[in-house]
Amino acid sequence: MRLFFIISAIAMVTLVGCATTQIEQPRTTTSEARRCCQPGERGPSRNAIVQTAAKLVGAKTITSNGQRIAYDCAGVTRAVFLAHGIDLYAGEPGDPAANGVRIIHAHIRQRGTFHEGPIVHPGDLVFFDNTWDFNRDGKVNDPLTHIGIVERMESNGTIIFISRVADAIERYHMNLSLPHVHKTSDGRILNDYLRRRDAADPSNTGYLAGELFAQFATRVRN
Numbered sequence: 001m002r003l004f005f006i007i008s009a010i011a012m013v014t015l016v017g018c019a020t021t022q023i024e025q026p027r028t029t030t031s032e033a034r035r036c037c038q039p040g041e042r043g044p045s046r047n048a049i050v051q052t053a054a055k056l057v058g059a060k061t062i063t064s065n066g067q068r069i070a071y072d073c074a075g076v077t078r079a080v081f082l083a084h085g086i087d088l089y090a091g092e093p094g095d096p097a098a099n100g101v102r103i104i105h106a107h108i109r110q111r112g113t114f115h116e117g118p119i120v121h122p123g124d125l126v127f128f129d130n131t132w133d134f135n136r137d138g139k140v141n142d143p144l145t146h147i148g149i150v151e152r153m154e155s156n157g158t159i160i161f162i163s164r165v166a167d168a169i170e171r172y173h174m175n176l177s178l179p180h181v182h183k184t185s186d187g188r189i190l191n192d193y194l195r196r197r198d199a200a201d202p203s204n205t206g207y208l209a210g211e212l213f214a215q216f217a218t219r220v221r222n
Helices: 046-056 073-082 100-111
Strands: 003-006 061-064 113-115 125-128 146-153 159-164 169-174 213-218
Touching (some): 046 073, 073 146, 073 159, 100 113, 100 146
Antiparallel strands (some): 003 061
């Protein structure tokens, strides 16, 4: 599939977290969904997934095969895998009101595997909870609100992942050994902020990537 990344000069509203809403996307047919990675076929490599994700950094418009892809964290993640013949929206999420992150999570339940780390591989997906008040009830009870693609793990255990959080696609940091630490005394970032602070937030609200981490997932293995 052909994937285009366009750097746009048009200013966009700054968002924190992944404000995906109910998805009305064209679904892949069963034959299309099974086109990639059948027994005996070679799927995309982890490195290929990461290289495609890295090319998105800074992009503000994404088009695949002439179709405009939603410019949110789930759309960005979907676009990367679409470039390699895998539609993460293929499958049955079971919830007609599911956001993009939950649709991808349902896809992984059917065609991938989840894990908690601590070892993580390039090309793995990383899911987060409570990056924003998805159901707008003022409580910290919003699972699966953000997603990214792991690029690498540094020697100190900090994971670098690619996602759309603010007004562009960027690299972000997460360290699960020190989930409540934003940066070290010498200025090295361990966990980026994924949720904007609000005066109305409950006392148990998390804001850093390590605090909001839910789980990892593997969709490609080689």
